[in-house]
Amino acid sequence: MSGPRLCVPDDLAAGLVVAPTAPQAHYLTRVLRLEAGAPLRLFNGRDGEWRAAVSGSARHPVLEVQAQLRPQAPEPGPALWFAPLKGQRLELLAEKATELGASALVPVLTERTAIPKLNAERLRANAAEAAEQCERLTLPRIDPPRPLGEAVAARPPDTILLFCDESGGAPLAQVAGAHATADLAILIGPEGGFSARERALLAELPGVARVSLGPNILRAETAALAALAILHGLRVA
Structure with missing residues (x-):
């Protein structure tokens, strides 16, 4: 039509x-x-x-x-956990994450997060505009910001958190493929990366998989969209 x-x-x-x-x-x-x-x-x-x-x-x-x-139909996709970004970079992230099928946008506050607040209404508007263009029927849930430790502790027990670590890890596609039937969440760090304490916390938790996006160090929004694109490709393959 x-x-x-x-x-x-x-x-x-x-x-x-x-x-x-x-x-x-x-x-x-x-x-x-x-x-x-x-x-x-x-x-x-x-x-x-x-x-x-x-x-x-x-x-x-x-x-x-x-x-x-x-009719309304489920559109399963991974949740995107990210440290809030500045202005237009955050709006770009919300728009493109919606296009790539993110089921939720989950802002987390890390020790090196530079922007502790975000405009949730503006993010919803960015997501709605993207959904209008990409023929999506659902809208990603947008959570309020909360500390990383609190968010990790509160996640559903059957969710596999894919911790994108710039220092290395197993390839994201390989790990995601091994958990094809699980609910997945992608965790992207802030511009300054995760602290040693945060890395130790994530390493000790069950249901957290350390993954790599390749040898290049990516900006936060680039890393988030690259990870979503990899998972999107696995879903449509």
Whole structure:
């Protein structure tokens, strides 16, 4: 089906009327210049994808939900654990991680984390925009930042944490392939790397696998996306 695709927070069902956000209304009426009756697609991460049509006025457009195009289906992917980054680098990470199928964005505070806070609403907007473009039905969960030790202790017992260590480890693809049926989480450190204490903590914990992304030292966002790309390739192979 042609037409733009929008992520909305509202419940979706045939016959409902959804009010777009102000930026969405501007995009539909001022940028795309859609008129009444123009088709589009809506999703919310819960109810599948729906055909809808623009209605109302140019000043106050509404979206009439018509019929379901795709039912909601699971889209399993790894969780991405990362130390918060600065500004546009963090927004890029949220966008591309969504495209590569991350199921959750989990910010962790390490001893060398330079940015202890993040704008969760902005991250959600970045993820929603990426999901609109890549035909994804789900949205990654975005967790509040918390200390690394606390996050590791609270993770589900059946989750394998893939600790991406710049100092070496088994190849990520090899380790992930050996745990093909497990829930996976990727852990990427801050720009300054993990401290010796944090490395010792991770080495002692069950369910943590030390992995390598190759010989090159990568920036944090590059490492995160490289790891997600490797796992994405394994899933679609």
